[in-house]
Amino acid sequence: MNETAAAASRRPLVVAMILAWLFPGLGHFYLGRRTTAVAYAVIVTATFLAGVSFQGRLYTVEAGQPLTILATFAVYGAGLLNIAARLLSDNPAGTILAATYEYGCAYLLTAGLMNLLLILDAHDIAAGRKR
Amino acid sequence: MIAIIPTDHFLIMTLYALLVSAFFALLWRETRRERLRLFGILLASLVLGGLAVAWLMYPFPS
Numbered sequence: 001m002n003e004t005a006a007a008a009s010r011r012p013l014v015v016a017m018i019l020a021w022l023f024p025g026l027g028h029f030y031l032g033r034r035t036t037a038v039a040y041a042v043i044v045t046a047t048f049l050a051g052v053s054f055q056g057r058l059y060t061v062e063a064g065q066p067l068t069i070l071a072t073f074a075v076y077g078a079g080l081l082n083i084a085a086r087l088l089s090d091n092p093a094g095t096i097l098a099a100t101y102e103y104g105c106a107y108l109l110t111a112g113l114m115n116l117l118l119i120l121d122a123h124d125i126a127a128g129r130k131r
Numbered sequence: 132m133i134a135i136i137p138t139d140h141f142l143i144m145t146l147y148a149l150l151v152s153a154f155f156a157l158l159w160r161e162t163r164r165e166r167l168r169l170f171g172i173l174l175a176s177l178v179l180g181g182l183a184v185a186w187l188m189y190p191f192p193s
Binding site for chain 1: 138140143146147154157161
């Protein structure tokens with residue numbers, strides 16, 4: 001396969017991965033797995049919104065707190081959900097005194113990590129590694 | 132932003148277990164039957180595991 005043909009065959013893979021990051025399930029929808037795409041969208045969005053409503057924290061990197069690098073990476077995995085929540089929320093840092101704060105953080109981190117797994121899954125489907 | 136905030140820890144834990152179980156059942160299995168089976172196993176493990184850990188922590192309050 002020459003370089004042009006190889007680049008053309010990689011295109012759907014890259015598009016699927018970008019779409020998968022933008023919104024949960026969008027990569028799978030693009031690849032023709034529409035039913036599972038809708039299910040993924042519902043599950044990941046519900047997890048993320050629950051995290052926001054539980055007053056969890058949308059992490060940002062803090063000096064002297066190396067674990068916030070991982071947490072920020074995880075939350076940014078949720079794509080546009082994370083960006084929209086940061087723009088729309090009155091309190092993106094969460095409410096640390098709220099009884100549900102820790103749960104909210106866990107939900108938000110989980111939603112981001114779920115979407116990162118969906119990006120990898122979309123990659124595997126587009127690359128033909130998964131049926 | 133709309134805030135629906137249950138403070139029942141068991142309810143929040145069970146909701147989390149439901150969402151995570153459904154996600155991994157869809158991701159890791161292909162057929163409906165296999166997905167339902169894995170969903171049940173994961174849900175039971177997470178809820179019962181959470182209760183077991185909570186029970187084990189009971190003698191050690193912070």
